[in-house]
Amino acid sequence: MPTRTFIDAIRETLATEMRRDESIIVLGEDVGKKGGVFLATDGLWAEFGDERVIDTPLSESMIVGASIGAAVNGLRPVAEIQFADFIFPAFNQIVSEAARIRYRSNDGYGVPMTIRAPYGGGVHGALYHSQSVEAFFTHVPGLKVVVPSTPYDARGLLRSSIRDEDPVLFFEHKKMYRSVRGDVPDTDYVVPLGKAAITHPGSQVTVIAYGLMAHYALEAADRVGEDGISVEVVDLRTLRPLDTETVLESVRKTGKCLIVYEDNKFGGYGAEVAAIVAEEAFDYLDGPVTRIAGPEVPGVPYNHALEEWFMVSPEKIADGIRALAAY
């Protein structure tokens, strides 16, 4: 099975999907000739031309709003927001419009649109090129939110997202683009939305994570494994809809649950997971539902010392596992 980087898996999936379905267009800032600032769309413009690969003006609300309209009139837009940090000018179009048009029109209209955006810290991106923004969208009925962590899942989930009839936010951790590689079959497989994966089976502590943190969780599981702690890692993959079943099954088995996310803790995505586990697995819990997440500052600071301070790391996760295991 061919091995690919995370970003190659994404780029090739865009290309194969565009070959398969000519209603798919790609649009965003610098996605054309330049191929995107991370080169996630490199080569698409050369292959599909100006009409299907559109270098838009610098206006995110327009990118999303026009994608909604294009979707209503028969296209399947895949919009790129250059950095997840710059999705906020489009917040109204995503939350008020894309998420609601099906509900408010009683199924008259739907918006088959995918919004891709690189997110996450640890790359010296500072406050505005490092953010995790998923919590703002996972709260919103009508949206789906996907955060893949492997090239295999990136391809399978991107396919599912593009083929979905509803708006999907597809967040790609930019630190993984070139640092993560993995096997990716050339077949037309999909990974269904809404299904988590157990990436490391274990019996004593469940660690729930996604994106880059799913990797750090595996690293942490290996570390504490050396101390004889058996960890089950659940990689959520889709954040909305959440695969509650897989999460609860694991926690009911282990009795202990640690939730990891990179975003600042208060009101972050993991809060909902914690709340569900605390309610639905209460009788099975042998320790408090705990969380490891970013500190309460409004963005990842730039200086390397501060950035390191901010970021959740495998060590911090391992410490959290040890504390919970010892509870």
Add this chain to the structure above:
Amino acid sequence: MPTRTFIDAIRETLATEMRRDESIIVLGEDVGKKGGVFLATDGLWAEFGDERVIDTPLSESMIVGASIGAAVNGLRPVAEIQFADFIFPAFNQIVSEAARIRYRSNDGYGVPMTIRAPYGGGVHGALYHSQSVEAFFTHVPGLKVVVPSTPYDARGLLRSSIRDEDPVLFFEHKKMYRSVRGDVPDTDYVVPLGKAAITHPGSQVTVIAYGLMAHYALEAADRVGEDGISVEVVDLRTLRPLDTETVLESVRKTGKCLIVYEDNKFGGYGAEVAAIVAEEAFDYLDGPVTRIAGPEVPGVPYNHALEEWFMVSPEKIADGIRALAAY
């Protein structure tokens, strides 16, 4: 002590604050001659004139962005967003700018600005005139979020918000404007930000709520009181910063915790409260941390039957209390 409606308390507080501090300006759509669509600013334009009470064009990002600038240059703007539902066009200015300028400038700049907005359902406002939007902001370090439930608190908290050196979002449940009355002294008292109130002491179940739901929680407490269930109601009043201490103290005492919010449940504000309680009060819990909140649809539907279906009610809360008490 004079009795006032909720909206009168707000309007008079704006007037007295503006008399006290001439750096305060009020701006927003229709806040001038019309006095606001709910009349929360009625009379201010007549008293303070065009320069301090500004009818802005219909552009929310401008209202907030210009308020940030005005705050940087010595004013203390109190901006009105006509309905909380229409705050999203200003999302970028609030989350990327107002929340971060102090942190990113290392205390070079701050934004003493208050954004008032009516929120909430139960008034036949449908998808776009009924929303609870607090969860989008309570997650953001650098912002403060306030939701008063009584005229007394509205006055005291609005004073604190206006006098605060940082951006405060002040959400007013529109159903309470004229239906809720209470004693409001004419003194210059303040209610500090970040302090919850125990509005109904009890011993068996803690119910945590805010805004209109704080009233419904009291109603529910009375109902189940008739069945002999003793409920402690915590009215959070400020959602960020959260008064964790008061919350935990109550739950550690009662051993049972029900969190109530009007917004859809998944990823709503109550998720964070549940997560904190589940972690920090674990050893004291005699039952799962439970939540009663809105259903997973993208907005409150209009038709009265559907709206009723959507809204959390005293009965639904009472049922939740009974279930938890019986656990």
Add this chain to the structure above:
Amino acid sequence: MAATTRSDTRPATSDLAASVGLVDADLVEMYRYVALARALDERMWILNRAGRIPFVISGQGHEGAQVGIAWPFQRGHDWIAPFYRSIATCLTFGMSPRDILTAQYATATDPSSGGRQMPGHYGSRQHNLVSVSSPVATQLLHAVGIALAAKIRRTGQVAMTSMGEGSSNQGDVHEGLNFAAIHKLPFVFVVENNGYAISVPAARQVSVPNVADRASGYGIPGIVVDGVDVLACYVAARDAVARARAGQGPTLIEAKVTRLTGHSSDDQQTKYRSAEELEAELKRDALPAFRAQLIEAEILTEAIEASIAAKIAADVEDATDYAESQPDPDPATALHHVYAGDAGDGPDVAPDADSATETSD
């Protein structure tokens, strides 16, 4: 949708009709839509005052411009993203009086939203009318995206959107006009300038005398038309549609209209508009003006007028009775259609066959 395209024998064509390239029957039909929209709208206020419906947002004063402008767009082919005052636009584009009134009653069979949205939030997949939301101006970008898809898919469709002058100050308008102009999209932007955004007069909303003055900043034509003059509105739109269809890009049309009612049934406009002003505005009503024009041109005879009036009265009555008789949506369906396939496809309660077309056409 002009009658000329459907007729085989040479239809009656007065000088007036000929002057705008239409036939008399078109003008009569346009008049009927203006009058129908007004009659329905007046009925809404009556129902509101009678406590039958809780909220009205009205198109009174805008109808002439709406009918004139919607006329050259091709029903069932072109697209319109309307706004909350677009009753006449929606009627002209194919929605029925029943469709409009079931929305006021928020019945299960309301084709706009199945009772989920406030009155005024129309929409119809069947008629290529994009579902109206409340946050103003967002729909401009949807229309631009529809036009983009039309261009890429080579469908020959034109997309139009309309909104008020206050709404035109939203950032989305700037972003959308720029993009549509760069790509010469088949798009028409209509501003129905009624001089107020709720209570705020246009001079405090828009920094130039005309919203159309902004068109040149995007390199597109900006045209001001008198909304009292239905045929001038028609001509402006006809030319804009022709330009769009020919690949020459977008046009901005600003129709100067008036708002004959308060902003909505929740608003008291006497608080911010003087009695004299309100009095004077009555003269800017397209309904009597168009009527007089058609009578003068001997197109609208007494007989025709009587038959139109009867038809309208019957339609409004029928729509009211129908809407009154329709059921509320079942809360058991309230979770449906958050996502595709949540509960099968399509609305939970199919509007009955009649309601989707005009009752007496």
Add this chain to the structure above:
Amino acid sequence: MAATTRSDTRPATSDLAASVGLVDADLVEMYRYVALARALDERMWILNRAGRIPFVISGQGHEGAQVGIAWPFQRGHDWIAPFYRSIATCLTFGMSPRDILTAQYATATDPSSGGRQMPGHYGSRQHNLVSVSSPVATQLLHAVGIALAAKIRRTGQVAMTSMGEGSSNQGDVHEGLNFAAIHKLPFVFVVENNGYAISVPAARQVSVPNVADRASGYGIPGIVVDGVDVLACYVAARDAVARARAGQGPTLIEAKVTRLTGHSSDDQQTKYRSAEELEAELKRDALPAFRAQLIEAEILTEAIEASIAAKIAADVEDATDYAESQPDPDPATALHHVYAGDAGDGPDVAPDADSATETSD
């Protein structure tokens, strides 16, 4: 800040200086800022290639316009909300080379952010330079709000903001210009049009030849100046400041500049710009053009030039050494300043006294 306002005896005034109402010393000083900004900028790239600093975003090609435009604003009184290319603007408005380079190194003593922001995100309360963020165009509204406060508080201040042509397509620009124009705020909007937004050429960004063409849509003057011509930039800004100060409202100034480097140190511009184009753009560099102009006018003598060069070299060296020597911020302070009073007021590490002013002025 013009020298004329500080000098008692009659200063030397060439025809060139007189033609724009300045004295020779002003022109020399302006030249020094252009050259200083360039030298600092070049040093940044060297430090980047040497692995000392991870990221550069450059102002090369913009400096002439920035100095000319910043010149008529009053230091310590007026306000500027700059953008990431505004190195020359920030220097002209009072920041020192040390201030700029500590930002590149993200030291604890970086006055812009204490090492919290990426390089290029300058700001200084002391100098009325608003803290730069990354989301483009947001700062326009801050400058508009500053101007509003200036008007209400009657401070006599003028607020300016600058950004690229791509950024001018954001909705915030539309909303802010409209509001500023309605209230005739003392505001100047500067667009530094370098022909590209990262890789996207202006023709795909802006639907009209000039961003300044959009000014008329707001009822304000829109002026295009050649960014190679420093004095033309000065004159345009001087007039705009005078208008603003006189209560006549905002002005839009578009300076046609060039981007001599890639978008940032992360960008390879040869992928989307031809060698010929890049070659041709070199001729649009204000630094040699201004130098030639001042030599021609006999304002810039060899002696003056040598002393400027020496001063700049010393300043750049000093700033580099200083920045290299400064400590990283202490992670123990990373939670500070989320809210007022989190950790006392003011930055955690006070920049040392020298760093806040120019080292050799």
